[in-house]
Amino acid sequence: MLGPILETLIGGLLTGVLYSLVALGFVLIFKASGVFNFAQGVMVLFAALSVARLSEFFPMPIAIALAVVVMIALAYAIEFLVLRRLVNQEGIILFMATLGVTYFLEGFGQTVWGSDIYKIDLGMPKNPIFVLESVFPGGLLIDPSELIAALICAIMVVALAIFFQVTRVGRALRAVADDHQAAQSVGIPLNQIWLMVWAVAGIVALVAGMMWGAKLGVQFSLSLVALKALPVLILGGFTSIPGAIVGGLIIGAGEKLAEVVLGPVLIRMFDLAGGGIENWFAYVLALMFLLVRPQGLFGEKIIERV
Amino acid sequence: MSAPVGTVDKTEAAATPPPHASAPSRRSRADGIGAASVILALNNIEVVYNHVILVLKGVSLSVPKGHIVALLGANGAGKSTTLKAISNLLRAERGEVTKGSILFEGDEVHSLTANDLVKRGCIQVMEGRHCFAHLTIEENLLTGAYTRRDGNAAIKRDIENVYTYFPRLRERRTSIAGYTSGGEQQMCAIGRALMSRPKMILLDEPSMGLAPQIVEEIFGIVKNLNVKEGVSFLLAEQNTNMALRYASYGYILENGRVVLDGEASALSENEDVKEFYLGVAEGKRKSFRDLKHYKRRKRWLA
Ligand SMILES: Nc1ncnc2c1ncn2[C@@H]1O[C@H](COP(=O)(O)OP(=O)(O)OP(=O)(O)O)[C@@H](O)[C@H]1O
Ligand SMILES: [Mg+2]
Numbered sequence: 001m002l003g004p005i006l007e008t009l010i011g012g013l014l015t016g017v018l019y020s021l022v023a024l025g026f027v028l029i030f031k032a033s034g035v036f037n038f039a040q041g042v043m044v045l046f047a048a049l050s051v052a053r054l055s056e057f058f059p060m061p062i063a064i065a066l067a068v069v070v071m072i073a074l075a076y077a078i079e080f081l082v083l084r085r086l087v088n089q090e091g092i093i094l095f096m097a098t099l100g101v102t103y104f105l106e107g108f109g110q111t112v113w114g115s116d117i118y119k120i121d122l123g124m125p126k127n128p129i130f131v132l133e134s135v136f137p138g139g140l141l142i143d144p145s146e147l148i149a150a151l152i153c154a155i156m157v158v159a160l161a162i163f164f165q166v167t168r169v170g171r172a173l174r175a176v177a178d179d180h181q182a183a184q185s186v187g188i189p190l191n192q193i194w195l196m197v198w199a200v201a202g203i204v205a206l207v208a209g210m211m212w213g214a215k216l217g218v219q220f221s222l223s224l225v226a227l228k229a230l231p232v233l234i235l236g237g238f239t240s241i242p243g244a245i246v247g248g249l250i251i252g253a254g255e256k257l258a259e260v261v262l263g264p265v266l267i268r269m270f271d272l273a274g275g276g277i278e279n280w281f282a283y284v285l286a287l288m289f290l291l292v293r294p295q296g297l298f299g300e301k302i303i304e305r306v
Numbered sequence: 307m308s309a310p311v312g313t314v315d316k317t318e319a320a321a322t323p324p325p326h327a328s329a330p331s332r333r334s335r336a337d338g339i340g341a342a343s344v345i346l347a348l349n350n351i352e353v354v355y356n357h358v359i360l361v362l363k364g365v366s367l368s369v370p371k372g373h374i375v376a377l378l379g380a381n382g383a384g385k386s387t388t389l390k391a392i393s394n395l396l397r398a399e400r401g402e403v404t405k406g407s408i409l410f411e412g413d414e415v416h417s418l419t420a421n422d423l424v425k426r427g428c429i430q431v432m433e434g435r436h437c438f439a440h441l442t443i444e445e446n447l448l449t450g451a452y453t454r455r456d457g458n459a460a461i462k463r464d465i466e467n468v469y470t471y472f473p474r475l476r477e478r479r480t481s482i483a484g485y486t487s488g489g490e491q492q493m494c495a496i497g498r499a500l501m502s503r504p505k506m507i508l509l510d511e512p513s514m515g516l517a518p519q520i521v522e523e524i525f526g527i528v529k530n531l532n533v534k535e536g537v538s539f540l541l542a543e544q545n546t547n548m549a550l551r552y553a554s555y556g557y558i559l560e561n562g563r564v565v566l567d568g569e570a571s572a573l574s575e576n577e578d579v580k581e582f583y584l585g586v587a588e589g590k591r592k593s594f595r596d597l598k599h600y601k602r603r604k605r606w607l608a
Contacts, residue, residue: 087398168452175438175449182436185395186498187424187453 003136008260009253014146016252017153018215021208022225023232023244024157025201030238031177032197033083035094039102041226043202045218046109047071048209052118052218060122064210071202074105079195087190106223115220120213124148149211156207160200161241173197177239231286237296246297255281344412345371345506345538346392346428351406353384353391353562355399361387363562364406367540369506374532374539376549376570378583379559385542386433388559389508392540393430394420410506425453427505433514433542435491437498439484443475446483446494450501461501468497471527489520496524500531506538513545521545525552546583550574558583 022044029037050070055063082097122145130139164170176183176193184190212222232251236243258281266272289296346369353362362384369375377385390396391403394415408416410428423429438446447468451461469476472493478486483494492512499507509528513521529552531537543549550556550570558566558579566579573579 168448171441171445171449172452174441174445178438178440179436181395181398182432182438183449184398184420185393185430185432185436186450187421187429187502188449189419189421 003138003140005257005260006136007140007142008256010140010142011146012253012256013249014143014150014252015256016249017150017245018208018211018248019225019228019232019252020157020245020248021153021204021211023229023236023248024160024241025204025208026229026233027236027238027241027244028160028197028201028204032173033094033180033194034091034177035083035098036091036238037201038095038098039078039105040201040205040229041223042102042105042109043071043074043205044209044212044226045220045223046074046105046209047202047206048120048213048218048222049109049113049118051206051210052120052213053113055120064206067206068203071206072199075195075198075202078198079191083194083198084191106220118213118218120210120218122210122214124214145214149214152207153211156204157241157245160204164241169193169196228282231282233296234286235289235296237298240296240298243296243298251282251285254285343370344368345410346540347407347409348388348392349407349409351388351391351408352404353387353396353401354404355401357400357402361401361562362391365559365562365564366406367557367564367567369538369540370555372532372536372538373555374528374541374553376546376553376556377540377542377559378544378546378549378556380544380583383559384562385559386510387562389430389510389540389542392423393428393508394418394423395430395432421453424502424504427503428508429499429502429504429506430508431495431499431510431512433510435488435495437483437486437491437494439482441483442480443483443486443490443494444479446498447475447501450498453502464501464503468500471500471531472497489516489524492516492520492524493527496528496531500535500537504537506540508540508542510542511544512541513543513548521548528552546579547574 022040025040025043026037029035029040047067047070050067051063054066057063058066078101082101083094086094086097124145125148126145128141129144130141133139164173172183172188173193173196175186175188176190180190183193208225209218209222212225216222228251232244232247234247235250236245236247255278259277262281263275263277266277348365348367350364350366351362352360352364354360365384365388367375367377367388377388379385387396387401390399390401392408392410392415396402403416407414410423410426413426415423415426415428418426420430438449441449444465447465448461451464454461469479474490475493475497478490483491486494496507496509496512512524512528516524525548528539528541532539539553541549541553550573553570556567556570556573557564558573566573566576568576574584
């Protein structure tokens with residue numbers, strides 16, 4: 001019994017890392033500009049589409065490099081055409097603006113790259129590996145491509161955390177997140193900072209898009225993984241990088257375990273069908289969290305004093 | 307001080323004769339003084355918010371290099387608006403300078419960004435302190451050095467220098483700014499501005515909401531910075547009494563116009579200032595003198 005549960009747990013954690021990465025894109029932009037960027041999901045799709053189509057014409061490393069350029073250009077366009085014009089507007093107006101960007105980008109992605117299902121082949125090993133064969137009969141089955149994806153995400157996350165905490169620009173980003181007028185008053189240029197976070201969020205979306213795309217194929221439904229990032233954010237806090245990571249892991253592992261552990265219980269005790277737990281578990285968990293700890297596990301306390 | 311934060315030549319600041327010795331003539335003040343000794347000059351500026359609300363109706367003032375000049379006035383007189391017009395923070399609030407000129411060290415700065423102006427050495431400390439609440443005190447100070455390119459060693463030295471002026475900040479260096487006291491936050495905001503190595507600080511209501519001893523302490527440090535580092539100050543205050551004790555010159559703003567200006571000592575002796583801003587009333591009120599005051603006051607407002 002323990003073997004399969006551990007296996008599920010590991011599989012869940014590895015998926016969770018990918019959730020974390022998508023959530024991280026949200027956190028970056030929310031921290032620096034107070035904008036809840038609804039377009040983050042579609043940015044994941046757009047990035048994955050870019051890599052998939054470009055890799056048809058170029059070798060993979062070049063395709064990825066070009067996709068990075070595409071995402072930075074996209075950040076430029078969004079900053080120049082939308083954000084710059086909405087400086088100091090209400091949060092809800094900025095949110096609406098990102099809704100607009102979402103639907104534009106969704107259509108525009110098809111216009112540029114087409115609307116079929118595309119493949120991303122990162123050349124990762126496909127054969128499952130077995131570990132701890134001495135402890136469990138038959139060992140634990142792990143998908144090596146998931147393991148590699150998780151490693152890449154982990155490196156990305158650590159790099160970002162260091163960037164935020166110790167560099168001059170990272171500090172400026174946190175300052176802007178706290179009080180953008182004061183940041184302006186000490187000479188921090190808001191436009192440059194916003195451009196930078198959107199570019200970084202674009203690159204985070206690119207990594208997430210490649211990992212998910214390699215796993216599921218690149219298609220419209222990829223933009224829906226962003227919806228899984230929502231409970232992750234509620235759990236971890238909208239402004240916390242560690243929160244996004246831990247939240248992603250909890251949701252990833254939690255929903256897989258719930259399916260395996262809770263499912264049979266529901267079937268046996270209440271005679272329910274017991275399926276689909278994976279689909280709602282994350283949201284129920286998030287709702288419960290909202291009631292108990294609205295700022296999330298690691299969310300910054302709202303400092304209010306006069 | 308081992309490492310001065312400001313770059314203004316102290317001897318020059320000290321040697322400059324009192325700039326407003328002659329009888330005031332407001333219009334010509336800015337160009338009346340030799341250009342070299344004036345660090346900031348506003349000529350007849352008008353500010354409009356949201357394209358329609360006219361808030362400043364032709365304000366002129368000048369700050370001589372190395373001096374503290376007070377900008378006084380009641381709530382809503384336009385003090386903060388004046389400072390933001392100078393520091394180019396108005397645009398973010400949908401405000402705009404529609405007329406007049408703003409000269410910093412002789413250059414028109416009205417079309418620059420706040421970032422440009424900080425690089426040139428003019429920085430605003432906003433009303434209400436505005437520390438970065440989730441950053442530590444020391445991180446707050448470091449953000450003030452964002453525009454600098456002279457390396458970490460120099461920045462470290464200046465942080466130490468800020469701590470010698472504000473010993474309380476050294477004690478609280480690792481505290482989250484949002485949880486420090488109002489006085490400490492005001493010190494943090496001034497220290498943060500100092501980290502940009504300013505020639506001039508636009509200081510907006512440093513006394514706001516603080517206990518009298520803390521206000522006293524902060525004004526003392528401001529004076530110290532002015533004397534030792536040669537930083538010029540334009541100080542917006544409602545606390546007329548405090549401001550006139552530390553400033554060398556003052557302007558009184560009412561409804562977006564300068565209604566009176568003069569040497570600080572002259573202003574604090576002025577009957578109308580006493581009555582309207584210092585809360586000191588003459589013994590025999592309700593006499594014909596009231597009428598005279600009223601007329602004089604009408605004249606300013608016209
Ligand atoms: N963003 C804005 N939009 C429209 N009107 C504004 C704006 N900011 C200030 N005002 C108006 O401009 C006038 C001057 O305001 P300002 O803040 O400059 O006054 P102040 O002298 O600093 O007052 P206080 O002592 O209360 O700080 C006020 O009537 C105010 O209502
Ligand atoms: Mg004000």
